Amino acid sequence: MSKTIAVIVGSLRKDSFNARLADALATLAPDGVRFNRVRIDDLPLYNQDDEQSPPAPVKRLKQEIREADGLLFVTPEYNRSIPGVLKNALDHASRPYGESVFPDKPAGILGVSIGAIGTACAQQHLRTILAYLDMPTLGQPEAFLKADDVLDDAGGIAEGSRKFLQDWMDAYLAWVDQHA
Ligand code: FNR
Helix, strand or coil: CCEEEEEEECCCCCCCHHHHHHHHHHHHCCCCEEEEECCCCCCCCCCHHHCCCCCHHHHHHHHHHHHCCEEEEECCCECCECCHHHHHHHHHHCCCCCCCCCCCCCEEEEEEECCCCCCHHHHHHHHHHHHHCCCCECCCCCCEEEHHHHECCCCCECHHHHHHHHHHHHHHHHHHHHCC
16 A cells, blocks of 8 residues: 655754765665655744744644644754754644644664764664654654664665675555554
8 A cells, every 4th residue: 555654854954964864765665655755944933922923834744744644753862852843843843732743653763973972872762753643653663873884885775784684674565564
């Protein structure tokens, strides 16, 4: 059965390792699975005063998540947590109260860092937020990734990480099916 996965990358950087990984991950999915990279770079800073009249980028974000069968977060770690741009997007799409687009959307989390712990702290913080937002989130395998190991010079998946990421993708897509 065909399905759409909304992909949210927590970095706005042009040459982001996480964006490169997100693009490369799409090659590991079978035919019929569409990865839709959701834009978060044009969202305004969340302000509760504006909730009742959201601007077009917020409406688009919520619609694209509504239409998705699952959500895939690929994020760096900033100061041992998630980047503000990612939290901003989560806040927008969770509001107004009672109109969150997140409940019951199956989620997966991966992250690439230049540091040794591979975004472990950011991912634990993100799990706390996704639990509150009522999203069933794949627990295993965990994917704490180091840029040097996981990406090759051309920005694709390094040979040594291919099997691990393929196994991760298979587990994630099975998780999405389980929660369809
Ligand atoms: C970082 N970086 C970082 N790395 C890490 O492993 N743990 C951390 O807490 C932080 N903190 C942090 C804060 C800020 C503000 C920046 C800009 C960077 C380094 C980070 O891993 C590196 O910049 C990655 O390249 C960011 O991911 P993208 O943008 O390449 O996807």
